Amino acid sequence: MATLADRPVTHVDLGDNALYTEDRWREPFARLREEAPLSWRADSPFGAYWSVVTHGLVQEVELDWETFSSSWDRGNITIADDVNDSAFPNFIAQDPPIHTAQRKVIAPAFSPSHMNEREVQVRERCAMLLDGLPMGETFDWVEQVSIPMTIGMLLILFDMPYDEWRDIKRWSDWASGVSADNLNEEYFAEFMTQMGQMLARFDVELEDRRAKPPADDLLSRMVHSEAMGNMEPMERIANIALLIVGGNDTTRNSMSGLVHALDLYPEQLDVLHGNLSLVPNAAQEIIRWQSPVTHMRRTATRDTVLAGQEIREGEKVVMWYISANRDESVFADAERFDVTRANARRHLAFGHGIHRCVGARLAEIQIGTLIEEVVARGWRIMRQGEPVRLASPFLHGFTEMPVRIEARG
Numbered sequence: 486m487a488t489l490a491d492r493p494v495t496h497v498d499l500g501d502n503a504l505y506t507e508d509r510w511r512e513p514f515a516r517l518r519e520e521a522p523l524s525w526r527a528d529s530p531f532g533a534y535w536s537v538v539t540h541g542l543v544q545e546v547e548l549d550w551e552t553f554s555s556s557w558d559r560g561n562i563t564i565a566d567d568v569n570d571s572a573f574p575n576f577i578a579q580d581p582p583i584h585t586a587q588r589k590v591i592a593p594a595f596s597p598s599h600m601n602e603r604e605v606q607v608r609e610r611c612a613m614l615l616d617g618l619p620m621g622e623t624f625d626w627v628e629q630v631s632i633p634m635t636i637g638m639l640l641i642l643f644d645m646p647y648d649e650w651r652d653i654k655r656w657s658d659w660a661s662g663v664s665a666d667n668l669n670e671e672y673f674a675e676f677m678t679q680m681g682q683m684l685a686r687f688d689v690e691l692e693d694r695r696a697k698p699p700a701d702d703l704l705s706r707m708v709h710s711e712a713m714g715n716m717e718p719m720e721r722i723a724n725i726a727l728l729i730v731g732g733n734d735t736t737r738n739s740m741s742g743l744v745h746a747l748d749l750y751p752e753q754l755d756v757l758h759g760n761l762s763l764v765p766n767a768a769q770e771i772i773r774w775q776s777p778v779t780h781m782r783r784t785a786t787r788d789t790v791l792a793g794q795e796i797r798e799g800e801k802v803v804m805w806y807i808s809a810n811r812d813e814s815v816f817a818d819a820e821r822f823d824v825t826r827a828n829a830r831r832h833l834a835f836g837h838g839i840h841r842c843v844g845a846r847l848a849e850i851q852i853g854t855l856i857e858e859v860v861a862r863g864w865r866i867m868r869q870g871e872p873v874r875l876a877s878p879f880l881h882g883f884t885e886m887p888v889r890i891e892a893r894g
């Protein structure tokens with residue numbers, strides 16, 4: 486019988502913020518892909534956890550949702566357990582049948598016909614933002630492009646006024662902010678205060694939609710549905726936070742990553758200039774390369790065996806997308822940003838299986854539109870100094886990206 490001591494060990498705590506703020510994550514993941522695709526870390530600020538680091542094994546865990554549960558009542562969906570064991574019951578943190586019923590309420594908002602409509606709105610907003618940028622001066626791409634572009638889209642999906650974007654950004658930052666540095670009561674108290682403010686604001690909108698006939702926006706879909714029409718306050722908070730974080734930080738960090746990638750691989754912009762039909766593939770490639778969601782976590786519902794290792798009921802299993810998307814057995818020369826990569830779409834940055842990202846197509850449209858509009862303007866976006874990276878083991882991105890725009894020579 487295998488014991489704890491027999492488990493292959495994760496030598497580096499992959500939940501450590503420093504790996505990401507200092508951009509040192511590549512080597513430990515590469516070593517684990519080679520030596521231990523499934524490994525165990527007994528102690529970390531987040532407690533004990535398994536790490537899944539290869540493309541094949543991440544898919545295996547994702548597909549077996551009965552063994553590897555997302556349900557909030559078994560644990561969280563990130564490496565951090567909820568402080569105070571509080572429930573955060575949104576539909577990404579549910580298993581079927583609740584997950585299936587609630588996803589069905591939201592998913593039609595992302596249907597192809599709705600996406601065609603959104604494409605027009607995305608292009609208008611993108612052109613307006615880019616035309617207002619200070620040419621030849623240094624500015625922060627995160628603040629002036631990535632954030633307003635993605636929050637603007639979110640407010641369209643909620644059918645809420647754009648001038649509320651600062652509040653949405655603040656709530657999104659709080660909702661996604663748990664890391665090893667803030668696993669304490671004070672953080673949790675402020676977190677609940679912020680979430681309470683968010684709920685108070687959204688309850689006004691939800692009641693407004695309830696009083697009106699059903700419409701296409703996400704809030705109207707919720708209140709006029711059976712599965713989400715009468716949610717308890719904590720369930721409302723959790724589902725609104727899911728949509729805000731899901732639609733915001735992820736796409737934002739892909740847009741910031743795009744500038745970083747084009748700075749490291751400037752010839753890729755020339756390739757796009759020569760062939761605009763590569764833009765959809767380039768959007769997928771930047772999502773793979775950046776992997777804005779570093780991991781998702783599941784909890785074992787029973788004793789099981791995976792990759793020859795015995796996993797016990799209740800243990801945490803963390804799927805590191807950032808590593809699966811660098812798996813050389815699937816992506817040749819995986820570190821390279823290559824807009825012509827034939828299998829860029831095989832990335833797992835959107836997850837896989839029943840929880841695969843509901844907003845994937847919208848994200849692709851937003852990022853693709855941004856690429857097209859940059860190419861159309863004949864710009865080269867020059868990075869000015871080091872970007873500041875997000876201190877999080879969950880979201881992989883940037884808080885600042887100083888740049889200057891110049892005409893392509």
Ligand code: HEM
Nearest residue numbers: 577731732735736778781834835836837840842843844848
């Ligand atoms: C789920 C990534 C954009 C809304 C997810 C998951 C990931 C992800 C990894 C979880 C998959 C799993 O647990 O297996 C991303 C990335 C994006 C992006 C990388 C951008 C590049 C969006 C957008 C929206 C959105 C634009 C909506 C406005 C959601 C929702 C879920 C989800 C609601 C929960 C789906 C479910 O549990 O069934 N996303 N996402 N995401 N995403 Fe996204």
